[in-house]
Amino acid sequence: MRVTPLKALPLEQLRERSSTKWRTYPADVLPLFVAETDFPLAPAITDRLARAVTLGDTGYTPPDPGVRDAYVAFAGRRFGWAPRPDRIRTTGDVIMGVVELLRRVIEPGDRVVVTPPVYPPFYDAVPEAGGVVERVPLSAGPSGHELDVAGIEAALAGGARAILLCNPHNPTGTVHGREALAKIAEAADRFGATVISDEIHAPLAYPGTGFTPFLAASPTAARVGFAVTSASKAFNLAGLKCALMIAGDDQHARVLRSLPAEVEWRTGLFGAMAAVASFAPESDAWLDSALAAIDENRRLLADLLSRHVPGARYRMPDAGFLAWVDLGGLGWGDNPSTRILREARVALHYGPAFGDEGRGHVRFNIGCSPEVLTEAVERIGALVDA
Ligand SMILES: Cc1ncc(COP(=O)(O)O)c(C=O)c1O
Structure with a gap:
């Protein structure tokens, strides 16, 4: 239809x-x-926020505003993926989530792979977390820009400790293939590195392009990776602060739980309400x-x-x-x-x-x-x- x-x-x-x-x-x-x-705005978002404004419901975000369950259901419907709600935490925005996760998985001075051309704040997020950017540019493949899997492997072999992926990729709009993601996961596993996958543009993957969440690329990917995402690009909510940090296994879920409580307190109440409304089936x-x-x-x-x-x-x-x-x-x-x-x-x-x-x-x-x-x-x- x-x-x-x-x-x-x-x-x-x-x-x-x-x-x-x-x-x-x-x-x-x-x-x-x-x-x-x-x-x-999507009508469900307008209704939810209007109700909150009328009520003066502008306080702190409650312990579980429902974002995790709403996202899990959304990921099931849209990507055929079932992350576990108890392995998700929220924070203010995607870049905050990336920085806080990097702080947990690298030591000061460690190198972090980014894949240019890429979203400019990545170049700030890595040093903000104490890391040093290692550039492994995308390569030109038959289907456009592609991750340079061999280049990323070489960077890991040379000591890089983490990879900051952008999937789908800003600015090229590339949806990275499952096979490349799984190979990167294998390499990260071999060298004891961590993958952080920024998936903020995923809700806007066109039907038929086969978006694969990094954590769903393979069982290894679920172990070596974190995903960070948000409703804010697809639903235009950048001013309302709410993003999700997602772990694919219990060990990484423990890393999420070890983040300071303040990281989760940065979730804005309006951001959480709007995210729940965005991820709801009615949107x-x-x-x-x-x-x-x-x-x-x-x-x-x-x-x-x-x-x-x-x-x-x-x-x-x-x-x-x-x-x-x-x-x-x-x-x-x-x-x-x-x-x-x-x-x-x-x-x-x-x-x-x-x-x-x-x-x-x-x-x-x-x-x-x-x-x-x-x-x-x-x-x-x-x-x-x-
Ligand atoms: C790839 C990517 N990550 C993160 C962001 C910013 O997200 P946030 O405002 O949640 O930090 C953007 C914004 O355009 C983006 O394109």
């Missing part, structure tokens, strides 16, 4: 929002940079329609680029609303987003922030209306012949 794509809110209404996306640039700039989406239809809208936009972007920016190179993401575009062929320098902002009045995320591999690239946020996306690419296209 064809799902009706969710309609993004009109620009006039979006400009009343007070979040980063709408308050960083003047109103003549189309903001397609930070990872916020332009859709109306599945909203998620499917958001995904249908983004699916149309990822195809539309290919069409728009081929018509207006023919030198651009783009592979559609397998998941999420971020699109990685190589503009290196246009001769606009290492950071084409500078000229695009100045002359086209379109704000994109800078490629080089994702690592050296991002030179010449930009990241589009396609979680917007087709009209906004069209206007953005047309404006950029006008620079091509200028």
Whole structure:
């Protein structure tokens, strides 16, 4: 059955929002940079938060706000995966979870593998936890960007103690294959290293791309890994702090339990309420329609680029609303987003922030209306012949 794509809110209404996306640039700039989406909230979230506001229900988060059970049921429905609720703890956001877990599994000065081009805060999270970034770039494979499994093995053989994965991968939108994940798990096991898998974009994996949660990739993966995830990307809840840290076995569950109580207290009450509403079955239809809208936009972007920016190179993401575009062929320098902002009045995320591999690239946020996306690419296209 064809799902009706969710309609993004009109620009006039979006400009009343007070979040980063709408308050960083003047109103003549189309903001397609930070990872916020332009859709109306899922009705279950609006209802839950409205009820809380009416009640003045704005205190501390209770011991078990229901996030774990809601996520377990969601993971079962969406990924065919059954993590155990007693092996999950919550915290404020995904990067907080990554930092706290890294602190538990590495010693100061240990090397941690990251796989550029990758979400820029990873480069801060590793040193914040006392580690040193070891870069093992993604490699170009037949299906686009792929994890360099041999490179990761070599880094582990050379002493790296942890791997910070991004699955699905920001900015390329790659859904890493089960086989590669299982091989990384084997290598981590062989060298006594730990895998931390950031799965924040997983709820937005397109049907048919076969998203595999790292902990479900193999029995070994369940032993060597942690996953950190949240409803905040798919359901646009970044301002409401709630993320889940998930262990795949009892030993790692003990690591989670050993985290200071303060880590869990950072879970925001509104974040927890919104996460429960997001992961509830009643929000599945909203998620499917958001995904249908983004699916149309990822195809539309290919069409728009081929018509207006023919030198651009783009592979559609397998998941999420971020699109990685190589503009290196246009001769606009290492950071084409500078000229695009100045002359086209379109704000994109800078490629080089994702690592050296991002030179010449930009990241589009396609979680917007087709009209906004069209206007953005047309404006950029006008620079091509200028
Ligand atoms: C891969 C990835 N991890 C983490 C985050 C941020 O999540 P949080 O705000 O929960 O730290 C983002 C935001 O875009 C992201 O793309």
